[in-house]
Amino acid sequence: MREVAQWLARALRVREVVGSSPAFPTCMTSNVWQTIERPIMALAPMEDVTDTVFRRVIADCGRPDVMFTEFTSADGICSSGHDRVVHRLRYTEKERPLIAQIWGITPEHYEQSAEMIRKLGFDGIDINMGCPVKKIINQGACSYLINKPDLATDIIQATQHGAGELPVSVKTRLGFGEIATEEWIGHLLDHDIDALTIHGRTVKQMSEVAADWNEIGKAVKIRERKGKSTPILGNGDVENLWQAYELAERYRLDGVMVGKGVFRNPYFFAHGWEAEDVSKEEKLRLFTNHVRLYEDEWQGEKNFNVMKKFLKMYINGFPGASHMRGELFRYESASDMIEALASLTPHQTFSDRI
Numbered sequence: 001m002r003e004v005a006q007w008l009a010r011a012l013r014v015r016e017v018v019g020s021s022p023a024f025p026t027c028m029t030s031n032v033w034q035t036i037e038r039p040i041m042a043l044a045p046m047e048d049v050t051d052t053v054f055r056r057v058i059a060d061c062g063r064p065d066v067m068f069t070e071f072t073s074a075d076g077i078c079s080s081g082h083d084r085v086v087h088r089l090r091y092t093e094k095e096r097p098l099i100a101q102i103w104g105i106t107p108e109h110y111e112q113s114a115e116m117i118r119k120l121g122f123d124g125i126d127i128n129m130g131c132p133v134k135k136i137i138n139q140g141a142c143s144y145l146i147n148k149p150d151l152a153t154d155i156i157q158a159t160q161h162g163a164g165e166l167p168v169s170v171k172t173r174l175g176f177g178e179i180a181t182e183e184w185i186g187h188l189l190d191h192d193i194d195a196l197t198i199h200g201r202t203v204k205q206m207s208e209v210a211a212d213w214n215e216i217g218k219a220v221k222i223r224e225r226k227g228k229s230t231p232i233l234g235n236g237d238v239e240n241l242w243q244a245y246e247l248a249e250r251y252r253l254d255g256v257m258v259g260k261g262v263f264r265n266p267y268f269f270a271h272g273w274e275a276e277d278v279s280k281e282e283k284l285r286l287f288t289n290h291v292r293l294y295e296d297e298w299q300g301e302k303n304f305n306v307m308k309k310f311l312k313m314y315i316n317g318f319p320g321a322s323h324m325r326g327e328l329f330r331y332e333s334a335s336d337m338i339e340a341l342a343s344l345t346p347h348q349t350f351s352d353r354i
């Protein structure tokens with residue numbers, strides 16, 4: 001346990017160094033899932049995307065009501081290799097309210113991780129019971145727990161034990177091979193969890209069919225039948241804020257979670273800003289800022305190539321975008337990329353300059 005304590009101390013130090021001005025009261029003790037005004041608009045957890053830097057970029061564009069970290073392995077946190085996973089739990093005050101998402105197969109590790117996450121000052125803990133990635137479900141984790149409801153129960157209870165007063169939520173899918181809203185969502189609602197996010201697909205469906213919002217709506221009816229008040233958030237294929245509000249109202253949801261929608265429009269959560277309203281100049285400015293923040297945060301820790309996956313998010317939707325992406329893709333360092341971006345005048349593309 002000494003190693004884990006050392007890690008915790010290091011993680012806390014990181015937070016102090018990185019910390020910026022608080023956007024949410026640090027001393028908040030109440031349950032975020034109870035206090036946020038409805039409908040709750042949440043930024044989805046996305047592996048290798050929603051790190052501390054990305055969350056700050058999105059918070060600057062238009063703040064969602066709540067954000068999630070990338071999923072972090074509870075078994076990894078409690079192992080001697082914890083250094084390889086804990087970077088996922090870095091954050092600044094600007095990103096709060098912030099929920100740490102964890103996954104794994106060992107209830108005791110959930111308990112210990114929850115205890116640490118509480119000490120790190122997060123606003124909640126979310127358990128990943130939805131990830132469909134083969135190498136994860138082969139370990140019996142995440143969405144595989146849909147097939148193991150008793151283990152899911154043990155994990156929820158262990159996490160709640162470690163979390164103390166901190167709210168514990170679950171994010172899941174509608175079923176594993178088949179839609180099992182009645183059984184699986186019903187099972188989860190039998191627990192006193194603080195919130196439930198439902199991605200409207202089964203595991204087998206991956207992302208190949210449209211999200212089934214009628215089925216998400218069914219979960220609300222099951223909750224009512226059980227006499228529960230667990231906040232339910234729907235998730236899947238939401239393209240703009242207007243649609244998110246419309247879905248929340250139509251299905252009487254407490255909130256909506258949005259993932260890929262922010263790739264199309266970083267201003268997704270800003271009222272009145274449609275994807276078409278974001279100019280080429282603004283996209284270049286946002287990308288430059290993202291590269292700078294990434295370099296400040298991760299230099300020497302994460303490969304710069306990871307940053308290139310964001311090219312498509314910013315360099316799109318204007319004439320010459322595809323060519324510009326190709327040119328920018330060749331840069332191997334943040335400084336070269338920033339210099340190249342700075343050399344583009346507001347109305348220039350690379351081809352204009354040749």
Ligand SMILES: Cc1cc2nc3c(=O)[nH]c(=O)nc-3n(C[C@H](O)[C@H](O)[C@H](O)COP(=O)(O)O)c2cc1C
Binds near residue numbers: 045047128
């Ligand atoms: C690149 C990527 C990474 C993801 N990583 C996670 C994750 O770490 N935890 C999780 O619960 N879901 C993860 N998801 C699923 C999303 O949170 C969300 O449920 C899914 O993308 C559907 O919502 P959307 O249509 O709004 O994107 C990921 C999705 C994407 C595209």
